[in-house]
Every structure is written in C-alpha cells, then in structure tokens.
Amino acid sequence: MPVMETEDPxxxxxxxxxxxxxxxRSVIAVYRPLLEPLGLTHPQYLVLLALWQQSPRSGRELSDVLQLDPGTLSPLLKRLEAAGFVRRERDIRDERMLAxxxxxxxxxxxxxxxxxxPAVVSRLGLEISELxxxxxxxxxxxAAARPAVD
Known part of the structure; x- marks a missing residue:
C-alpha cells in the first residue's frame, strides 16, 4: 500500500x-535591490552590520560572530577594503592577528x-511581532543545531 504524501516523513x-x-534565498532576494545601490552583497552587509556594532574587530572575532569560516570571510573583507569601507591591518599588540x-x-x-x-519589513508584509x-x-x-556541527 503506498504511503500518503501527507504522512510521508x-x-x-x-x-x-x-x-x-x-x-x-527568498529573504536574501528581498535585500538584493536594497543593497545594490550601496554597492554591497548580502554577505558584505552582514560583515558591515558586525562592524557597525563594534569596530575594530579581529578577523577571528568577525569569523565567530558571523559564523563564517576564515576562508569565506577573507574574500569578503578584501572586497570591502577595495570598496573603501574597511581597513585590514595587523594588530599592533599581536602581529598574528588581523584588525x-x-x-x-x-x-x-x-x-x-x-x-x-524598514524597507525589508515593508516588502515582506509581515508584522514586526511575527518577524x-x-x-x-x-x-x-x-543553537540546537550548533553542537551537531561543531
């Protein structure tokens, strides 16, 4: 007997x-036309959000906060630096660290x-309380998935 689709795990x-x-993918697509005039991609926007919260930050701290591996973060930082939005320098207290x-x-x-x-909230058409x-x-x-991947 075939399993009903609604019961199929x-x-x-x-x-x-x-x-x-x-x-x-859908929510990031909502951000795209809002970020394009600023010359930003969504991942670059996330980096800037972290830096607007606290700057300077070490590369390691940014990697942790954004939950990105350094290999993914590094090209984002290079592009943001080329665009003139950030500066990457060796930390004067520890030359191994990137500030x-x-x-x-x-x-x-x-x-x-x-x-x-506010533009994202408007485009999504959801109440703030729902979001x-x-x-x-x-x-x-x-948080629940994190121990499974660490």
Whole structure:
C-alpha cells in the first residue's frame, strides 16, 4: 500500500531544511535591490552590520560572530577594503592577528543602511511581532543545531 504524501516523513514539503533553504534565498532576494545601490552583497552587509556594532574587530572575532569560516570571510573583507569601507591591518599588540576597522566611508554608509530594515519589513508584509517571533525561533534552531556541527 503506498504511503500518503501527507504522512510521508520524507515528503519535501515537510522538511525543515527545505523550508529554511527556500526562506533564506527568498529573504536574501528581498535585500538584493536594497543593497545594490550601496554597492554591497548580502554577505558584505552582514560583515558591515558586525562592524557597525563594534569596530575594530579581529578577523577571528568577525569569523565567530558571523559564523563564517576564515576562508569565506577573507574574500569578503578584501572586497570591502577595495570598496573603501574597511581597513585590514595587523594588530599592533599581536602581529598574528588581523584588525578590521571601518573607514570614514564605511561609517558613513551606516546612515544609508538605516533605511534597509524598514524597507525589508515593508516588502515582506509581515508584522514586526511575527518577524521577532520568527527570529527567536530561528535563533533556537541555530543553537540546537550548533553542537551537531561543531
């Protein structure tokens, strides 16, 4: 007897990984036209968000905060430096460490970026409370999955 699709534990539509992958691509697509005028990709925007929160930061700290491996972070930092938004320098206290600092242009870009969150909320058409609840749920998922991948 065939398994009903709604009862199939392998049904694509029931997979958390599928919903997360599609949601991620869809939300990043909402950001794309908002970031393009700033000359940023979504990953570069995430780096700048971390630096707008605290600058300078070490490369290792950025890697940890963004949950990116150094091999992924390094080209992002190089492109942001080439665009004039960050400066990468050896830490004077420890030459092995890379210090990433916002430039004046990187700091100034923050004022333009303040328009992005409300535009995203508007384009998604969801209530702030729904997005906050989603964020809390995703944060719990990330925490629950983290030990499995470390």
């Amino acid at each position: 392998l049904a694509l539509e029931r997979q958390v990984c599928f919903a997360l992958a599609v949601a991620s 990433v600092t916002l430039t004046e242009a990187g700091l100034a870009l923050r004022d333009e970026a303040l328009k992005i969150p 906050e609840q989603l964020h809390a749920s995703l944060t719990r998922v990330i």
